[in-house]
Amino acid sequence: MDHAARVYNSVLDMLPSEENPSPMVRINKLNPLHAQGFQLFAKLEWLNPFGSVKDRAAWEMIRDLEERQQLGSAKPNRGIVEPTSGNTGLSLAAIAAVRGYPMRAVVPSKVPAEKRMLLKLMGADLDVTSDAMCPLPGAEDGTIGLARTYAKASPDRYAMPNQYENQANVRAHIRTTGPEIWRQTAGKITHLFTSLGTCGTVTGLSQFLKSKNPAIKVIAVQPSPGHDVPGIRNVSELDVSRLYDPKLIDEVIEVPFDRAYDRVLDLCRIEGLMAGPSSGLIFEGAHQVLSRSLANPTAPSNVPASSQAPTGLGVMIFCDSVLKYASSMLKHHPELVSNAENEA
Numbered sequence: 001m002d003h004a005a006r007v008y009n010s011v012l013d014m015l016p017s018e019e020n021p022s023p024m025v026r027i028n029k030l031n032p033l034h035a036q037g038f039q040l041f042a043k044l045e046w047l048n049p050f051g052s053v054k055d056r057a058a059w060e061m062i063r064d065l066e067e068r069q070q071l072g073s074a075k076p077n078r079g080i081v082e083p084t085s086g087n088t089g090l091s092l093a094a095i096a097a098v099r100g101y102p103m104r105a106v107v108p109s110k111v112p113a114e115k116r117m118l119l120k121l122m123g124a125d126l127d128v129t130s131d132a133m134c135p136l137p138g139a140e141d142g143t144i145g146l147a148r149t150y151a152k153a154s155p156d157r158y159a160m161p162n163q164y165e166n167q168a169n170v171r172a173h174i175r176t177t178g179p180e181i182w183r184q185t186a187g188k189i190t191h192l193f194t195s196l197g198t199c200g201t202v203t204g205l206s207q208f209l210k211s212k213n214p215a216i217k218v219i220a221v222q223p224s225p226g227h228d229v230p231g232i233r234n235v236s237e238l239d240v241s242r243l244y245d246p247k248l249i250d251e252v253i254e255v256p257f258d259r260a261y262d263r264v265l266d267l268c269r270i271e272g273l274m275a276g277p278s279s280g281l282i283f284e285g286a287h288q289v290l291s292r293s294l295a296n297p298t299a300p301s302n303v304p305a306s307s308q309a310p311t312g313l314g315v316m317i318f319c320d321s322v323l324k325y326a327s328s329m330l331k332h333h334p335e336l337v338s339n340a341e342n343e344a
């Protein structure tokens with residue numbers, strides 16, 4: 001494969017790897033420690049072929065099922081069923097389309113209409129359940145319960161990868177995202193900023209990066225309770241994840257969830273980055289952590305604050321782009337439409 005020429009025989013060849021990493025872009029204007037020499041980068045996961053960080057987990061989980069003969073020629077009529085808040089479903093649906101597998105996505109009711117439409121567009125059958133924002137455990141008629149019911153009732157038709165429990169989700173980041181970041185930063189990364197959803201990203205990345213350098217700080221950013229940021233969770237909502245390991249996380253910082261939507265505007269308008277709400281939230285958390293170290297220097301008090309800030313290199317995982325969230329953006333920033341109408 002020639003990643004320099006970017007000519008491919010299949011869209012699946014575009015999936016990210018150490019040889020074909022998602023881009024990292026430096027934050028130049030919004031980094032509070034830029035002048036102090038601390039570099040802050042965003043890893044742009046929406047430039048993966050199916051639009052999000054979940055391309056990685058979806059590919060790893062499907063290949064795992066194929067290798068264990070749970071999908072493919074050994075099970076000719078079998079497809080996939082998965083509880084999802086959208087992105088994993090989209091990545092699975094796209095890969096399933098290429099491989100020729102049927103796909104059913106079970107999504108919570110508050111998943112933005114854009115994502116539901118995209119799932120159907122990609123050929124997935126869709127069930128919408130009563131769960132609000134993220135798949136909840138337990139409830140039989142909830143997202144996870146319903147997907148399980150399909151898999152149990154019709155094992156010939158459905159394999160359920162279950163991103164919340166599947167170690168392939170973690171492995172995807174040990175195999176791809178971690179080595180990419182290590183190479184892209186020439187081993188200089190000091191801080192990782194990420195979110196908590198299934199926790200595949202934080203667990204896989206922390207395992208890989210700390211094995212390279214145990215001093216790397218892993219910081220998870222969570223939205224305040226009652227949030228409406230699709231794909232991510234507050235720690236109090238993490239019962240569902242078998243992949244969450246608090247020992248691998250140095251700090252969990254909580255930020256008011258509506259800041260996610262303000263930060264999307266900042267990232268778009270100041271850095272030209274079309275980041276989605278979970279990226280906005282991660283950026284807000286990174287900004288608070290870095291600003292805190294400016295305000296709270298650890299060196300002796302007679303040294304000017306500006307020379308006490310940490311030097312280093314931070315990487316934020318920007319999971320997807322704002323393009324799938326028009327309805328969520330309009331809810332938080334209705335002026336985005338009314339202004340346009342006034343101008344028309």
Ligand SMILES: Cc1ncc(COP(=O)(O)O)c(C=O)c1O
Binds near residue numbers: 198200
């Ligand atoms: C938009 C978005 N951000 C963040 C995440 C969290 O990633 P992970 O599930 O690896 O914790 C997800 C997961 O679905 C997501 O869709």
